[in-house]
Amino acid sequence: xxxxxxxxxxxxxxxxxxxxxxxxxxxxxxxxxxxxxxxxxxxxxxxxxxxxxxxxxxxxxxxxxxxxxxxxxxxxxxxxxxxxxxxxxxxxxxxxxxxxxxxxxxxxxxxxxxxxx
Numbered sequence: 001x002x003x004x005x006x007x008x009x010x011x012x013x014x015x016x017x018x019x020x021x022x023x024x025x026x027x028x029x030x031x032x033x034x035x036x037x038x039x040x041x042x043x044x045x046x047x048x049x050x051x052x053x054x055x056x057x058x059x060x061x062x063x064x065x066x067x068x069x070x071x072x073x074x075x076x077x078x079x080x081x082x083x084x085x086x087x088x089x090x091x092x093x094x095x096x097x098x099x100x101x102x103x104x105x106x107x108x109x110x111x112x113x114x115x116x117x
Contacts, residue, residue, distance in 0.1 A: 003106035004033040004092065006047070008040055033104070035090055043109070046090060050075070051083045055092060059102035069100065 013036075037043040054073065063069050070080040084100065087093040094103050 002033075002104050003108055004035060004104045006035045006037065006043065006107060006109045008038070008043060008111045009036045010038070033091070035092075040111075046086065047092075048083075050079075051087055054080065054083055055087065055102055055107075058093060058100050059105070063100040064098070065100070 037046065054069070057063070057069070057073060061072075063072075066081050066084055067077060069084070070077040073080065084093060088095075092102065092104070092107075094101050
């Protein structure tokens with residue numbers, strides 16, 4: 001099962017994590033895909049309920065294009081287009097052979113209460 005980890009973190013911690021992931025990748029370790037946000041507000045602005053519904057639909061169905069997706073979801077084309085572009089920028093949606101696909105089976109959202117030493 002492929003998954004992406006979404007974290008709420010500080011810029012300094014994000015840089016530290018990126019450096020650690022880089023070193024791990026160089027040594028051949030499996031690296032978990034991670035997306036970091038600076039606050040819960042940023043996270044919930046980027047991944048809204050509607051965008052999450054859209055992701056779930058794409059993950060469970062073959063979707064050829066945004067028009068088809070908008071019709072199936074009963075939503076306005078322009079709004080779905082905006083959501084698809086935002087999710088593509090985050091790496092949560094991709095286009096493969098002209099079709100929209102969700103590259104992950106699972107999204108884990110992690111919020112650290114204490115910074116690891």
